[in-house]
Amino acid sequence: MTNNHSALQLDTQDSTPELEASYCGPLLMIESHIIENRRRIETWFREQxxxxxxxxxSSVDLRNAGYKLGPVDTNLFPAGFNNLNHSFDPLVVQAIQSAVEHACPDARGMLIIPERHTRNRFYLESLATMAELFELAGFETRIGSLDELDKPAHFELPSGRTLTQHPIHREGRRIEVDGFSPCTIVLNNDLSGGREEILEDLEQTVVPPTALGWWHRSKFNHFSHYQALANELADLIDLDPWHLAPMILDCGQIDFMKREGENCLQEKVSEMLAAIQTKYDELEIKEKPFVVIKADAGTYGMGVMMAQSAEEVVGLNRKQRTRMAASKDGRSINRVLIQEGIYSFERLGSSGHVAEPVLYMIDRHVVGGFYRVHTKKGQSENLNSPGAEFVPLPFTxxxxxxxxxxxxxxxxxRLYCYGVVARLAxxxxxxxQQDLTGDAADAPSAG
Structure with missing residues (x-):
């Protein structure tokens, strides 16, 4: 997902990514369907x-293979705000004002709760950018900390800014920072390590709700919803939904270290590869099918592997099994999602490095994004890994x-089409959110 904080900023003078010429035709067909039906699509979204x-x-990672444009991950606690095109800060500020009005209409202040134990300067730059944007939107903003601090922690950032994280404490059903007790708490911690007791049963509004943390969320459930929505939208605009939605299968329980569940995994991978090949044959696509096997819960691009044959997932060596056995915060992986692999045929200018778009949304509004580029990864590999670099999307x-x-x-x-797919995710x-919180009325409203 988009919480890979160890990336650097690329020099954007090279150019923005372009799709390989041989795949422009199929993508043009997809884009034409979307642009021609834009009124139906926007009306449908408003109703939804x-x-x-x-x-x-949120942020959504997309992959563009020309013949297929789809999401591969959706992050509900996004970082990376420092990588957006700041020419569009006014759009972000307007979206923040709308989102906060729906969450807590009387809000005057915001308290951001970040990841634990992080000193990663790229993540801290994102926090500083978030705080600045909330301030520009008219809200007094502080950054708290779930770490046990006895005094504020100050960080000097490469941008020249100073970031301060404050100790938080709980008074009754409210969280405070030195007497600062706003009505809205913005959670920027995906709770991969489990529930945080201090965040439970608060009278303050917590957005997103803690129930959307990875202790409770399932990627299979997310993409099941996505497939149903892609079917509905594709029917509306007379498009094969396969062009917008990766196929998925669920596999659990599995224990990579004990080699338990390998047969299930092999069977599911074989089934998925056969289904992809059938579709490729139907559409005369010459590429070799591949699948992505990923932890059913978790982020940071951890617990991910690719396979082009069922044999590749049997007899993994110890290093491979260790990499697949745990995700962020040491969370054990005992359930995996098998997802149709989508090639990325977008490349960065003369360098030819593979790129994929990542779009950011606040409330229901697309507010920007960037291309994730990796100089050492191929078009079928996971780009959300150490060494990734960012190029802001070329919104003019x-x-x-x-x-x-x-x-x-x-x-x-093209960017509008990316936005349609991202909003679908x-x-x-x-x-x-409606499933996990039990009541849509408790969720932040989109008006």
């Missing part, structure tokens, strides 16, 4: 947001509207 309000914020106008008079594959229309997350 009324039924199922959007989460407070509003990043949320199409340009009907331009070619469907113009920059603005956001809507799937909204349905997750």
């Amino acid at each position: 947001w009324r039924k199922t309000p959007a989460p407070f914020y 106008q509003s990043c949320v509207t199409p340009a009907p008079d331009a070619s469907p594959d113009s920059d603005q229309n 956001l809507l799937a997350a909204a349905r997750e």
